[in-house]
Amino acid sequence: MTSSTPGQRAGRFDMHPDGTASHGSRVLGSILLIAVAIFLIVALVASPPDGAGADAMGDMVRIMYVHVPVAIACYTAFMVTAFASAMYLWKRTEGWDCLAAASVEVGIVFTVLTLATGSIWGHTAWGTWWEWDPRLTSTALMFVMYLGYLALRRAVVDPQSRAKQAAVLGLISFINVPIVHYSVDWWRSLHQTATIGRLDPTIDGLKLFALLFGMVLALLLYAWLMLHRFRLQWVETQVEAKGLDTALAERRAEAVADGGVR
Amino acid sequence: MTNTTLRSVISDARLVAGKDLRLEWRSRVTLNQLLPFALLVLVLFAFALDPDRSVLKDATPGLFWLAVLFSTLLAIQRAFAVETVDGIIDALRISGLDPAGIFLGKAAGIALHLLVVEAALLVGVTVMYGASPSGLLLVVATSIAATAGLAAAGAVYGVLAAGLRVRDTLLPILWLPVVAPLLIGATQAFGSAYEKSSGAGWRWCGLLGAFAVLYTAIGFVAFEPLLEES
Amino acid sequence: MIAVLNAMVLAASDWSYVAGAYIIVVGVLATYSAAVIIRGRKVGKQLPAKDRRWSSE
Amino acid sequence: MDPVVRFRAAVCLLGRFPALAGVDLDVNAGEIVLLQGPNGAGKTTLLRACAGLVKVAQGEASVLGVNLVDDPKAVRPLVGLLGHATGLYDDLSVSENIRFWTRAGGASLTDADNAMARLGLDGRLASVPVARLSAGQRRRSALAVLLARRPRLWLLDEPHAALDQAGRDLVDSLMVDAVNAGATVLFASHELDRAQEVADRSVHVVGGTTQPSGNVGHTSEAVEVD
Numbered sequence: 001m002t003s004s005t006p007g008q009r010a011g012r013f014d015m016h017p018d019g020t021a022s023h024g025s026r027v028l029g030s031i032l033l034i035a036v037a038i039f040l041i042v043a044l045v046a047s048p049p050d051g052a053g054a055d056a057m058g059d060m061v062r063i064m065y066v067h068v069p070v071a072i073a074c075y076t077a078f079m080v081t082a083f084a085s086a087m088y089l090w091k092r093t094e095g096w097d098c099l100a101a102a103s104v105e106v107g108i109v110f111t112v113l114t115l116a117t118g119s120i121w122g123h124t125a126w127g128t129w130w131e132w133d134p135r136l137t138s139t140a141l142m143f144v145m146y147l148g149y150l151a152l153r154r155a156v157v158d159p160q161s162r163a164k165q166a167a168v169l170g171l172i173s174f175i176n177v178p179i180v181h182y183s184v185d186w187w188r189s190l191h192q193t194a195t196i197g198r199l200d201p202t203i204d205g206l207k208l209f210a211l212l213f214g215m216v217l218a219l220l221l222y223a224w225l226m227l228h229r230f231r232l233q234w235v236e237t238q239v240e241a242k243g244l245d246t247a248l249a250e251r252r253a254e255a256v257a258d259g260g261v262r
Numbered sequence: 263m264t265n266t267t268l269r270s271v272i273s274d275a276r277l278v279a280g281k282d283l284r285l286e287w288r289s290r291v292t293l294n295q296l297l298p299f300a301l302l303v304l305v306l307f308a309f310a311l312d313p314d315r316s317v318l319k320d321a322t323p324g325l326f327w328l329a330v331l332f333s334t335l336l337a338i339q340r341a342f343a344v345e346t347v348d349g350i351i352d353a354l355r356i357s358g359l360d361p362a363g364i365f366l367g368k369a370a371g372i373a374l375h376l377l378v379v380e381a382a383l384l385v386g387v388t389v390m391y392g393a394s395p396s397g398l399l400l401v402v403a404t405s406i407a408a409t410a411g412l413a414a415a416g417a418v419y420g421v422l423a424a425g426l427r428v429r430d431t432l433l434p435i436l437w438l439p440v441v442a443p444l445l446i447g448a449t450q451a452f453g454s455a456y457e458k459s460s461g462a463g464w465r466w467c468g469l470l471g472a473f474a475v476l477y478t479a480i481g482f483v484a485f486e487p488l489l490e491e492s
Numbered sequence: 493m494i495a496v497l498n499a500m501v502l503a504a505s506d507w508s509y510v511a512g513a514y515i516i517v518v519g520v521l522a523t524y525s526a527a528v529i530i531r532g533r534k535v536g537k538q539l540p541a542k543d544r545r546w547s548s549e
Numbered sequence: 550m551d552p553v554v555r556f557r558a559a560v561c562l563l564g565r566f567p568a569l570a571g572v573d574l575d576v577n578a579g580e581i582v583l584l585q586g587p588n589g590a591g592k593t594t595l596l597r598a599c600a601g602l603v604k605v606a607q608g609e610a611s612v613l614g615v616n617l618v619d620d621p622k623a624v625r626p627l628v629g630l631l632g633h634a635t636g637l638y639d640d641l642s643v644s645e646n647i648r649f650w651t652r653a654g655g656a657s658l659t660d661a662d663n664a665m666a667r668l669g670l671d672g673r674l675a676s677v678p679v680a681r682l683s684a685g686q687r688r689r690s691a692l693a694v695l696l697a698r699r700p701r702l703w704l705l706d707e708p709h710a711a712l713d714q715a716g717r718d719l720v721d722s723l724m725v726d727a728v729n730a731g732a733t734v735l736f737a738s739h740e741l742d743r744a745q746e747v748a749d750r751s752v753h754v755v756g757g758t759t760q761p762s763g764n765v766g767h768t769s770e771a772v773e774v775d
Contacts, residue, residue: 089487141439141442142439144435144439145436145439145440147435148432148435148436148439151428151432151435151436152422152423152426152432152436155426155427155428155432156426156491158491160491161491164487164490164491165422165487165488165491165492168422168484168487168488169422169436171484172418172440172480172484175476175480176439176440179443179473179476180439180440180442180443183442183443183446183447183469184442184443184446186446186469187446187450
């Protein structure tokens with residue numbers, strides 16, 4: 001599927017000449033599209049509702065099949081950021097900085113989804129849109145922390161300073177995640193009342209399959225999004241840096257324009 | 263070798279902290295601005311909640327530490343505002359001071375300012391909210407541990423934001439989520455201290471101490487690269 | 493806003509929660525993917541194809 | 550003997566702007582070298598690069614045997630930089646500032662006192678907060694800090710600016726004393742008449758590059774006025 005000559009095979013299977021797509025991302029994307037369709041059928045139609053015991057969840061259990069996977073994807077994303085930040089501080093190559101930055105943005109999208117599905121899930125369990133559940137609360141704090149990371153990136157102009165400061169922040173933020181989580185956990189466990197309890201349904205058979213399928217799918221979706229987002233970040237960095245040769249020439253030209261002095 | 267390094271770090275820290283205290287003595291920013299601000303926050307809480315003392319009294323631990331948190335933000339901003347004018351950051355980089363020493367010195371300076379604020383707030387909640395602690399030792403220990411953590415994290419995030427044009431708005435969003443565990447721990451520990459059951463309180467106090475140690479370690483490592491780029 | 497949500501919720505069954513959750517997840521991911529790809533095309537124009545290693549197969 | 554400052558095709562970036570776009574520079578031990586050139590030519594960046602405050606992105610650069618490309622921080626304890634900013638705390642007095650920065654650099658308080666005396670800051674001025682000083686007095690205080698630190702390479706950015714006649718004479722004699730004590734001086738100035746008298750030679754900086762240097766007298770036709 002070469003698309004070197006636009007128009008020859010113009011169609012929706014052609015890659016955009018300027019885009020971030022590659023052959024690999026195309027293949028992965030197509031597989032994912034089919035997989036998502038299958039997943040939706042498994043999760044919403046094929047799998048049975050949770051129906052055993054007094055606190056059975058009924059159809060609500062289906063929210064689990066997306067909530068848990070997106071939560072795993074968001075933690076994975078921030079783990080990748082921490083790793084890439086450490087690698088940047090070691091190697092000082094812009095690729096690691098791009099990876100860290102891209103992963104934070106994708107991670108934030110998954111965090112929003114985690115919070116949204118968690119809140120919807122919670123509404124049936126607790127009757128309110130927000131309850132001070134440890135996992136939800138610490139995820140919300142994590143969300144703000146990584147928004148701060150992006151805000152810092154936007155605030156620093158110099159590319160090298162930005163990369164270094166962001167890398168340090170990316171590492172520290174990741175250390176903070178478990179601290180925040182456990183402190184909120186202990187805080188809630190002191191106040192835990194009977195009405196607030198996490199409903200952990202027993203999951204097996206097709207339900208377990210739907211959950212595992214969702215997890216694999218979420219991680220693959222993360223990988224596919226990262227392919228595009230990383231390339232976008234890379235292109236942005238290159239466009240920033242591209243000016244250097246021109247800028248050097250322009251700067252030296254000042255000397256020539258001024259060169260009559262010698 | 264490491265021993266002499268540590269000694270030079272500590273002597274640099276004392277130099278920087280001494281300079282900060284002298285600056286405070288000359289400018290009186292904490293005395294004239296930070297203390298009134300903290301007490302003002304206590305009054306505002308009363309307006310917001312209820313003039314009825316029982317509500318305020320029950321909420322004293324949380325309100326106390328919220329007031330401390332807001333005051334700390336101002337203290338951090340002040341601590342790094344004096345370092346970012348007129349080429350002082352360059353002078354610090356070139357000075358020969360160990361960055362870890364600068365970190366410790368700045369954190370110690372912030373911590374001392376905070377302890378003064380906390381002492382005033384303690385009097386404030388006793389007089390205005392009618393809350394007097396039963397476990398005074400726990401109150402003192404909690405204040406010291408939490409202050410160390412707030413100051414250490416504050417110095418790390420303070421220098422991170424120091425050189426930026428948006429530092430005043432960026433610092434709260436970066437720093438407040440990080441010290442949320444401190445707010446929880448200190449409030450819980452104070453809760454026990456004010457209600458005579460200080461068993462769980464000491465555990466929270468230990469958590470605060472662990473946080474302080476962790477952030478001091480982070481500061482030792484992270485301050486140098488951050489000072490270079492701010 | 494919350495009142496509207498609550499009213500909707502009262503009238504609906506479990507399935508509306510489930511549908512809501514799935515619509516949000518699929519919708520947000522699709523929108524974000526599209527946004528990233530469109531941004532990539534826009535920014536990519538400023539860079540010659542040889543600097544985008546993935547574009548030449 | 551290796552030169553104290555050695556730059557070869559050195560490029561320094563400020564953000565994305567190449568403030569230095571290929572500098573060649575040699576300064577030998579014991580020289581007083583004047584950097585001249587129009588505003589925005591890169592003189593300040595060149596001095597800051599020598600102090601290890603600006604990274605050298607391309608080319609070669611070493612100062613006092615320290616490779617600035619690999620480890621710019623290592624040069625900092627060896628040099629003294631007087632920039633446009635003075636690096637003084639407004640709320641502290643002159644002597645408190647000088648003593649703080651002197652001790653920070655590991656020098657003794659006697660050095661601080663001697664430096665203050667040399668710059669005429671030991672009298673009434675010593676206890677005045679820096680915020681109340683005039684621009685010239687601030688500069689004298691910053692010079693005292695530099696003197697007390699006993700750097701091996703003096704980097705002075707417009708040292709004559711804001712100073713009165715006596716102050717300018719003092720700067721010149723400080724430079725000569727520094728060189729007599731074994732140090733090297735690199736300074737930028739627009740006051741060429743005065744600067745060329747004290748300098749051994751001058752280097753022309755334009756558009757982030759250096760023009761080949763000559764003796765001061767021979768480049769006098771290159772004098773520019775801004």
